[in-house]
Amino acid sequence: MSDEFVLDDIVEAGDGWIGEIPAGTLLRITDLHGNQAVDTLFYDALDYANRYSAMDTIREQGAVYLTTGSVLMTVNCDPLATIVADTCGRHDTLGGACSQESNVVRYGRHTRHQHSCRTTFVRKAKEWGRGLEKRDIAHNINFFMNVPVTEDGGLTFEDGVSAPGKYVELRAERDLLMLVSNCPQLNNPCNGYDPTAIRITGRRP
């Protein structure tokens, strides 16, 4: 197995990343400074309608959280990627991405013009072009985010389970388009109230 990176990017807090990941790539996302939510969407690179589906993924694995062994599924239950290593332990896919509008609902009107993940998704999707539209922005994965679901059906945002240097590694099961927002949220503990940079690396096995 080659350790040579074909991809090695730092994504600053509040910035994003979009690009294609060839099938077979081992893709690693590293939480450089700890407690950082990484909002991530995957698409079949040949058919953007065949995109990541949080709910199909949850149902098929019979569990809410993502961790080693989780297969990320499309809306058609085609495997996009498999989590092959995870030093964090678990990741959220229920909490979605923050937006200016959801910030108003959750925290009040004063947050209307704060930066948000969906703003980054819009910016990077426009940059990418190729027909990506608002309706293609579906429900995402939040790597390193801790959203416990309790037995009585409650849902809360808690302090991250992550720490500096923790990473998640995925094997691309087909050619992918990946869209990332490195979350700028300041109003809840998902980034430890201090959003920080992440590193995205890819290598060919």
Add this chain to the structure above:
Amino acid sequence: MTGYSIEVPGGAAESLRLRRHRTLTLRTLGPDANVAMLIYALDDPAERLNVPDTLKAQMSAHIKPPMTLMSDMGRALASVTASSLDWHDAITGHSLPAAVERRFGPSSYAADRNDWRRSARFGLLTELWKHGLGARDLHANINFFTKIAPAGDERGTLAFVPGHASEGDYVTLRAEIDLLIVLSTAPHPLEPAEAWTPAGVRLEIAEGPAPAADDPSRNWRAETARSLELAERSYA
């Protein structure tokens, strides 16, 4: 005419417009019914139900009264004003054609006439198509009358709860803006029944009052109240 009632058999799909402040009551016509529902703003279907936003703003992993169902733009699309059940699933999607065939065997109109087994995906996409929408417009659906219980363990294990809904169970939604509603009555994909015997549902549409100052949804959580306020601003 203000109001009407229709029956949708099990395993079928339907779409309807629901004007602001009209109520839609779903009432089961048998045990183990499931209604997979998608919701869009009628005047701009790019605005649609956002399940993660709905759940995280109201700190709940399931749907129950008096939560509002929120769009990606923060507006309350509808309020859940009443239900005989305190748990409706919103996190496990709906059945796909291949899974239905794997589980129940092949089925076609030629062989089974109108009893052929059509998945929720087939029905939802067929109804979406009629409104100029398609696969890219699918969003996480609600599964009314279904409970998928979290074990509360490290993995977040989920289990289908058999017998959660019986005949006559109901849920009422009050539209907070004009809506396009698309639904399927195909069985929930995790429902363990060996035979394909989906229960139907009655849809009762009625004229209702606007939410008052002391409406239970407005008083549920500050986030719920703000979603109602954002919906009301569109008509201010």
